[in-house]
Amino acid sequence: MLTLHTWTTPNGRKIPIMLEELGLPYTIKTVNLGKKEQFAPEFLKLSPNNKIPAMEDGGLTIFESGAILTYLAEKTGKLLPPNGPQRYKVLEWLHWQIGGLGPMLGQAGFFAVRSEQKAPLAIEHFLNETDRLLGVMDKQLSQHTYIAGADYSIADIACYPWVMAALDKLKPALADKLDNKPHLQRWIKTVGERPAVQRGMALPKVD
Incomplete structure (x- = not known):
């Protein structure tokens, strides 16, 4: 099960769109930016730049929306051509x-x-x-x-x-x-x- 840490910003909504397109099972953990939850030590372990989104896939953690989009595309073979x-x-x-x-x-x-x-x-x-x-x-x-x-x-x-x-x-x-x-x-x-x-x-x- 994928776990997505995100919030209601443009960057934060890229990955929910991607996951919905792919039909992958996932859970969301909100990171309330207004409450400064992006600076919590447990979140900084996932995203050292204190920015959302971040994602966990088993033992792998990824931050930066572009990296997550690329990872999910390569994981599923969808929405990014494999070569060429x-x-x-x-x-x-x-x-x-x-x-x-x-x-x-x-x-x-x-x-x-x-x-x-x-x-x-x-x-x-x-x-x-x-x-x-x-x-x-x-x-x-x-x-x-x-x-x-x-x-x-x-x-x-x-x-x-x-x-x-x-x-x-x-x-x-x-x-x-x-x-x-x-x-x-x-x-x-x-x-x-x-x-x-x-x-x-x-x-x-x-x-």
Whole structure:
């Protein structure tokens, strides 16, 4: 039985989506970030960078969402080609999300929404970078059904919760910048209609 330690953030919802897609049995242990549970000694043994998600599979522990997605894909032979050029297309877009889309949306959300002290230059910079990255997605999706090509993959799973967070938290700040990206809008609808994505986005369930 897999044990997933996670919370209700974009990174935290990637792995529930993946597990629901794969149909693997698993349990969730919530790590309440608001209560600083990510700094608890028992969690730091799993994730020394005090970040969610982390996963246990028998005696193996893995932290970092990209590593967990890759592990689960290779464990099951699904959602990541085993070899060849298409494998690396999936991996490059997975790493694009980890290194670009996620961090920039996170910074945009902090400076434009959550920070009590507003820094106009920082807000402008991170909103512009968010718009640029969403534009990169829109261009890629104008040529392909999914972010890495014709097939749904772990790259889509990695990107989707972050795009939905942008739509939820940053839509007022981004204004009409989301309306001129029709291919991204099509992808959001296509991925969002997947039952496993809907179930995964609702996890973890918290009171």
